Amino acid sequence: MNEFLQFFILFPFLGFIISLFLPEAKEKTISRIAFGTVFLQLIGISAFSIWWLFEGAPDLNLVELSVLKTAHYEFLLISILIEFPLFICLSEHY
Known part of the structure; x- marks a missing residue:
């Protein structure tokens, strides 16, 4: 379960790295990447929290x-x- 915690750092970081390679004129694409990675972060943390609670909330x-x-x-x-x-x-x- 501890191994999944690292992915919550990688989601926004991956979105940031992708946005660095896009030109400034593509603001709509940059916005979609930012909102997409934040949405993945929200879904991931929500699912992980539910799973963590069902496992008895062990120390992480x-x-x-x-x-x-x-x-x-x-x-x-x-x-x-x-x-x-x-x-x-x-x-x-x-």
């Missing part, structure tokens, strides 16, 4: 890189990439 954690590991705690790279930008976004708006 991708261990990409461990920055600090002690006997009682492991600080992962994913913690830095998610929690720090979230903190910055929340602190800038409040």
